[in-house]
Amino acid sequence: MQITADHVTSFLQLVAERVKEQREYLTRLDAAIGDADHGVNLDRGFSTVMSKLPTATDRSISGLLKLTGMTLISTVGGASGPLYGTAFLRAGTAIGDRATIGAEELIAALSAALEGIQTRGKATRGEKTMIDAIAPAIDALKEQYAASGDLLAAMRAAVAACEQGMIATEPMLATKGRASYLGERSIGHRDPGAASAFLMAQAMLETLERVAQG
Amino acid sequence: MKKLINAPENVVKEALAGMAIAHADLIDVHFDPDYIVRKGAPHNKVGVISGGGSGHEPMHGGFVGYGMLDAACPGAVFTSPVPDQMLAATKAVNGGKGVLHIVKNYTGDVMNFEMAAELAAAEGIEVASVVTNDDVAVENSTWTAGRRGVGVTVLLEKIVGAAAEAGADLAACKAIAERVNANGRSMGMALTPCTVPQAGKPGFELAEDEMEVGIGIHGEPGRRREKLAPARDIAEMLAGPILDDLPFKSGDAVLAFVNGMGGTPLIELYLMYNELARILKDRNITIARSLVGNYITSLEMAGVSFTLLRLDDEMIKLWDAPVHTPALRWGM
Numbered sequence: 001m002q003i004t005a006d007h008v009t010s011f012l013q014l015v016a017e018r019v020k021e022q023r024e025y026l027t028r029l030d031a032a033i034g035d036a037d038h039g040v041n042l043d044r045g046f047s048t049v050m051s052k053l054p055t056a057t058d059r060s061i062s063g064l065l066k067l068t069g070m071t072l073i074s075t076v077g078g079a080s081g082p083l084y085g086t087a088f089l090r091a092g093t094a095i096g097d098r099a100t101i102g103a104e105e106l107i108a109a110l111s112a113a114l115e116g117i118q119t120r121g122k123a124t125r126g127e128k129t130m131i132d133a134i135a136p137a138i139d140a141l142k143e144q145y146a147a148s149g150d151l152l153a154a155m156r157a158a159v160a161a162c163e164q165g166m167i168a169t170e171p172m173l174a175t176k177g178r179a180s181y182l183g184e185r186s187i188g189h190r191d192p193g194a195a196s197a198f199l200m201a202q203a204m205l206e207t208l209e210r211v212a213q214g
Numbered sequence: 215m216k217k218l219i220n221a222p223e224n225v226v227k228e229a230l231a232g233m234a235i236a237h238a239d240l241i242d243v244h245f246d247p248d249y250i251v252r253k254g255a256p257h258n259k260v261g262v263i264s265g266g267g268s269g270h271e272p273m274h275g276g277f278v279g280y281g282m283l284d285a286a287c288p289g290a291v292f293t294s295p296v297p298d299q300m301l302a303a304t305k306a307v308n309g310g311k312g313v314l315h316i317v318k319n320y321t322g323d324v325m326n327f328e329m330a331a332e333l334a335a336a337e338g339i340e341v342a343s344v345v346t347n348d349d350v351a352v353e354n355s356t357w358t359a360g361r362r363g364v365g366v367t368v369l370l371e372k373i374v375g376a377a378a379e380a381g382a383d384l385a386a387c388k389a390i391a392e393r394v395n396a397n398g399r400s401m402g403m404a405l406t407p408c409t410v411p412q413a414g415k416p417g418f419e420l421a422e423d424e425m426e427v428g429i430g431i432h433g434e435p436g437r438r439r440e441k442l443a444p445a446r447d448i449a450e451m452l453a454g455p456i457l458d459d460l461p462f463k464s465g466d467a468v469l470a471f472v473n474g475m476g477g478t479p480l481i482e483l484y485l486m487y488n489e490l491a492r493i494l495k496d497r498n499i500t501i502a503r504s505l506v507g508n509y510i511t512s513l514e515m516a517g518v519s520f521t522l523l524r525l526d527d528e529m530i531k532l533w534d535a536p537v538h539t540p541a542l543r544w545g546m
Contacts, residue, residue, distance in 0.1 A: 175359075
């Protein structure tokens, strides 16, 4: 399976649609343990990405990912702007000037994105952040792809791991980000960043399924 | 939601436009990226900028002017501003002597300011940063993102602004800023929640007989919920942890800052100031300077925060120095 710049555009469009649809849900999660703006902020960011895509000059995969990263950094604010922005930038850098990418390049790009999030946010697993959804997803993606060589099957496993990781944030005590100020009261709530990460993972799987169907 | 607004998504820009007209003698407002800048920038001194989510007015935009901030970067309501804003503001106020970034300790603010500082440094501008973290309500800094920056930020902006105005270099400005932060402590409480315009609903709910102790300034719930108590008990609840933390000692001279969260009338703030003054007198702590009013707010939240800053002679001199901004003005 080869992924093209058009596929990346479809993925970005799908993320933007889902963020808009799930705006209230993400904001409600954030209201419980944060400051009630996660959905609103991400929607503003991805809506701006959508408005910039038609006139993008660099339409390569890395160009589109870097444009997305820079736009998120410039428009989202909060912690999620720098975190997702850095993730897209790092993924774009990892892909470099390749016109199309295969499974291995995609896995490398997603790993670079996770590293970027960890470096910028100085968080590790178990702190009730988006990392708790993303890191297990990438683990599953690597393992399943190594075992089967089937990217689509590996991505399905990754999305399942991502969902489990997201659900696993519910009983966690937050020690990073604004939820950490709640102490014990952060327990019992799903992390909004983990929820938006899951949404993006689902969009990636759907995009790959469409690619596979041709 | 009952607010004086046209559309939730336009609140920040329309308020900035109003500020620009109301204080045209002191500030200019730049849009896209949004920042408020002192008239005539850059000035021949260290530039001092701050920023943060909107909804805390008059902080920070109301503190732009002579003797305080050179620029302020307002984000969306309760959302940190983005690096483009801080980078543009840094460039606008850089008079060749470097720029100090005053950052409140919130994950998003710290990340966005860090990215802006990296970008400014890449353009050859000398940037130093100070992160305020004075909120004693955050009990365990190891297991959290660290203490939040709250009331001390206002006092720090005034004092550092005066130092920069008097010709202090960037290293000296950073040093005094760190000294202010190290000697200041705060704690706040809420009687009511507040509603972010784009969320349309309050960030948390409080029953008629409940209060939230240890709140931040973003409409987030605090550390614990308690039954509403008389003002004198609430004053003890806030002052106790502040006094014990530094700790403030008998014979110390302090600046006592009683801050309203936005929805509390001055009559209650002065009543609380009376309680705080009594507590300090009992501990033989002298109030050398004071500030009472709504300066670092959380939209329409009703509530109060106390900030105590242990003063030295230099801080007193800088506090007393002339200042002329939309929200603070004396000596000129």
